[in-house]
Amino acid sequence: xxxxxxxxxxxxxxxxxxxxxxxxxxxxxxxxxxxxxxxxxxxxxxxxxxxxxxxxxxxxxxxxxxxxxxxxxxxxxxxxxxxxxxxxxxxxxxxxxxxxxxxxxxxxxxxxxxxxxxxxxxxxxxxxxxxxxxxxxxxxxxxxxxxxxxxxxxxxxxxxxxxxxxxxxxxxxxxxxxxxxxxxxxxxxxxxx
Numbered sequence: 001x002x003x004x005x006x007x008x009x010x011x012x013x014x015x016x017x018x019x020x021x022x023x024x025x026x027x028x029x030x031x032x033x034x035x036x037x038x039x040x041x042x043x044x045x046x047x048x049x050x051x052x053x054x055x056x057x058x059x060x061x062x063x064x065x066x067x068x069x070x071x072x073x074x075x076x077x078x079x080x081x082x083x084x085x086x087x088x089x090x091x092x093x094x095x096x097x098x099x100x101x102x103x104x105x106x107x108x109x110x111x112x113x114x115x116x117x118x119x120x121x122x123x124x125x126x127x128x129x130x131x132x133x134x135x136x137x138x139x140x141x142x143x144x145x146x147x148x149x150x151x152x153x154x155x156x157x158x159x160x161x162x163x164x165x166x167x168x169x170x171x172x173x174x175x176x177x178x179x180x181x182x183x184x185x186x187x188x189x190x191x192x193x
Contacts, residue, residue, distance in 0.1 A: 005089065005115060006033070006100045006184060009108040010125035011154030013137040015170040016102050017053070019125060022177045023100075029181065032188060036088045036101035039065070042080035045140065073111055075104040078149055082107070098188055105160035112163060121187045123180060124164035128171040 010016050023029050039055045041062050050056045057065075062081045066074050074083035084101050092099035103111075108122050127133040133154055137147045161167060166183050170176040 004098045004118075004187065005092075005111065005120045006098055006187070007108045007111055007120060007122040008100060008102045008125060008180075009105045009122065009157075009160070009164065010170075011127070011133060011157045012150045013133045013140075013154070014125040014127050015173065015176065016125050018173060019168075019170060019176050019180060020100065020102055022173060023180055026177075026181060029184070033098045033100050033184065034088065034092045034095065036084055036099050038101070038103065039071070039083045039085065040080055041082075073103065073107045073114075075107040075110075077104050078153065098184065100184075105157045105163075109160060109163050118190075121166070121183070122164040123166045123168060123183060124161050125168050125170050125176070126158070126161070128169055 008016055008020065020035065024033075024035055037051065037053070037055060039057055039062060041057060041059045042054075044050065044054075044056055048054065059081065062074075062083065065071065066081075066083065070085060070087075071083035072086045072089050074081060076082075082104060084103060084107070088101075089099055105124075111120060112122060134147065134151060137150055142150070168176050168179050168183075
């Protein structure tokens with residue numbers, strides 16, 4: 001197995017977190033991949049745990065870490081910051097495992113420019129329909145104002161789809177997890193150039 005970076009992106013509400021949770025229940029995935037946990041300045045949602053879902057930090061702490069070059073990439077999404085720790089990628093390299101990170105589309109585009117083509121694979125997760133995206137966001141219990149912001153952001157994020165290597169349409173969760181696992185297996189076995 002070759003250590004690679006796997007970037008998973010898509011609009012808020014596409015189901016990225018749910019897919020990754022189910023993906024990491026599979027033995028092959030746990031044996032061959034690490035899950036990168038992002039740092040964020042946003043508040044925890046119900047059911048989220050620091051260190052499992054995100055590392056929740058204050059804005060001053062995040063900006064200090066960014067200044068210290070702690071992050072592989074950072075982005076500001078709406079009013080919150082998100083970043084991937086560089087040490088997580090180093091750990092994956094040491095263990096010769098693939099690193100799967102779930103990040104914003106701008107972060108994905110930035111890393112695509114920063115990494116050699118054979119060292120990074122990008123997957124864009126999309127909901128089957130726009131109505132479904134709205135329904136999923138409403139199910140989270142967010143305010144109408146926040147849902148409106150996220151839907152408008154999702155429309156912009158969809159324009160980044162062309163920068164990604166693969167697209168997974170998340171209509172049925174098991175099928176989406178199967179498709180993502182197939183991509184990961186194939187890419188880990190790809191012969192280097």
